[in-house]
Amino acid sequence: MSETTKTAEAVQEQSFIAKAKEFVFTIPVNKVSIKDLRDFEKTPRNNFIAVLTLAFIAMFVVGVAIYLSQGHHAYNVTREHPWGLLIAVYIFFVVSSTGLCIVGSLGDVFGFKDYELIAKRAIFGSIVTILAGFAVIAFEIGHPVTMLIYNVLSPGLTSAIWWMGTLYGIYLTFMIIEFVFLLKNDMKMAKIFGLSGLLVGLAAHSNLGSVFGFLNARPISNGVFYPTYFILTAFITGIFIAFIIMGIRYKNVFPEAVKTMLTGLAKIQALLLSILIFFVTWKMLTDIYGGMPNRADVALHILGSWTFWAEVILAMLIPLIVILKDYGKSHVLLVWVSLAGMVGIFFMRYNLVHDTQLKPLQMMKIREYQLVPEWIHYFPSATEIMISLGGVGLCIAMYYVGSKVFNLDADH
Amino acid sequence: MSRYGMALDYKNCINCKACEVACKEENGVLLGADKHRIWVGANDVDGEWPLLDIVSATFMPSQCQQCEDAPCQSVCPTNATYYDENDVVRVDPDKCILCSYCMNACPYDARYVDDRTMTVDKCNFCSDTRLSRGDTTTACQNTCPTKVRTFGDLDDPESEISELLRTREHFSLKAHLGTKPKLYYLT
Structure with a gap:
């Protein structure tokens, strides 16, 4: 290679680095000090949220410390019920992330003008929620570092978990790039990365559904239902969170443009909830009909559990009734209903994980004086609960810091 | 290169649990009710004391079914679960x-x-213990007082297991799931 070519290449490389530096340094951010972070309106409600968030983060630290010293013994997971609360909470967060990504995409990818004003907030929310999800799952997977290495060196291409994890990694990258372009107000690039992120996110999320759908051993979960249901419930979750973050941003006093957007979102939500109720009804009926062993009995057991009804009442019936009452115009009420809806969505995730493992795979006694196996019991340990609440704390804290550092409002 | 399988004459099982002990001893499986590679399932005896229906007490010795199409292998994200050269489903702990x-x-x-x-650990037909030392039997088979288990190469037409499968009726557990188990229960 001649000297001139080498120099030209070096110059090119330098100019690329310079361009990249310029790109990064021109991302609009606010300079924020610790003092600025402490600076919020000291209303009782804000103080309560601040204390709660700090308490949750403290619980996360304690929970992780217990886990690091005791390993999975700190959790109530067993041979028969290997997946516990942390898996449910991970799903809860990534569902929220995918949902916020869909809501954020309505404006900047699909061009619905009314929804552009939530794009930045929703996309930032999707980044924050998936990071909280990763923080939680890192302490559920026994060897997260080994995972990072062998996911690349020895990929299990037939594994839904491999696809889910890998696609979520790519999705997070796209979401961050989209967010940067949104901050820079480069809508064209934001649209490209937004669409890519959305497609990869939907693929990742339906793969998460297939983690359960592919389980031949578990007739209650096996089939096409979960991969499709996950996308539907993600959109619903995204709209619930959109109401909550808008309620916090505008302290429940909404400008006209936001009201229009929230009414629109509420109407979409009514449609989605109706479809969900329809889906769940038929899932239950087909599960029970014919009395197929390991499916019908499990479905009947689920119908008798209060957590299932918490999911149905909080995440489906109440929101639908409130929206239908006046076509989604009670925005403040809907913020509170959405908060309750998220509790319902949590139970939805918990039920999905627990119900999959309800039925023992061994139906004979395998030790002396054992009773014949009936249903697998599980209740999360204090450590699992602390790490899970910690995830919520991390999510609120990251969102709060982000709302100070970045301008999350739409530029007019 | 073999294709190992096991035939179980399960009606001969007397639930002495010697196989469970031998397995733990040979493979260094930790103590604890949940820590087991193999087990003997027992049906409840019908009837009330003293009128017990002793014939209803049946035992089903079991373990990893060494499926030819193992769901545990397909779902593993890092291929830690793999088929070795003898078609045994094993786990690479690294x-x-x-x-x-x-x-x-x-299932x-x-x-x-x-x-x-x-x-995660599981039965590997004593591949890293007895078979690696040149033995031709598994610990559970070797210790069984009523000769419930027969271990061997399914591809060898002269092997005892091939002979048994040719001459005796047999079934597999949860065969409808398409896992193609290489554990055969002789009837």
């Missing part, structure tokens, strides 16, 4: 990330967590 997906996917509840390595 690659296992303890995501526990295999424990959920196995036979044949997997458990080894607390020493914090990875």
